[in-house]
Amino acid sequence: MPGYIVKRVLAVIPVMAIVALIVFLILRLTPGDPAAIIAGDAATPDQIERLRQSMGLNEPILMQFIHWVGQLLQGNLGTSLLSGTSVNALIADRIWPTLNIAVLTIILSVAIAVPLGTFAAWRHGRIGDRVVMIVSVAGFSVPAFVVGYVLIKIFAADLRWLPVQGYRAPSAGFGEFLRHAILPALTLTAAYVALTARMTRASLLNVLGRISSAPPGPRAWARPGFCCATACAMPRCRC
Incomplete structure (x- = not known):
């Protein structure tokens, strides 16, 4: 029984990696600027640019993925876009x-x-x-x-x-x-x-x-x- 559980857990790892990649690509390749959406209609171009810089959206997409996975492995799930509260706290x-x-x-x-x-x-x-x-x-x-x-x-x-x-x-x-x-x-x-x-x-x-x-x-x-x-x-x- 323990061996079966270990095998099932190990089998989940590549599945989770593929899911993480798909989710990241959907979030990044979807039309629209995430920084502009988060900042709102009243935001100035300078504010949107600063937000884009703080979110790392100006980096190459590979570096964005590496940074995103690194934060995920550290348990940092980011901040809720709706409430502004830490996702970890919400969970x-x-x-x-x-x-x-x-x-x-x-x-x-x-x-x-x-x-x-x-x-x-x-x-x-x-x-x-x-x-x-x-x-x-x-x-x-x-x-x-x-x-x-x-x-x-x-x-x-x-x-x-x-x-x-x-x-x-x-x-x-x-x-x-x-x-x-x-x-x-x-x-x-x-x-x-x-x-x-x-x-x-x-x-x-x-x-x-x-x-x-x-x-x-x-x-x-x-x-x-x-x-x-x-x-x-x-x-x-x-x-």
């Missing part, structure tokens, strides 16, 4: 809410998807299996923003159970954190539940087919084979 303000909602999304996804996938494998070929698969396809097909609008309409606008916006840190009280984070977490959970439920079902059916000659169905649940298949389908188990 720092938002990283913990993002991580908290991501963790909640993962917990909800596993808690919902694994039982659904197990139920679909148990009812393989029957109505329960088909219902779970239809729900999974819907979870893949419906865009996240549509799911978000529907949840807001039901739980915030109509029932008024949850707030439409805002964030509370877990340190301010887990109940308040949950009230504000549950809607975005559920919105993100829809697609992950669809994927994880299908993977759980496929893994269970594969393992069950290897450890038991009986076809998966309601009667197999009472046998040791189905319970063993559930354990063996977990990523860290080997049967």
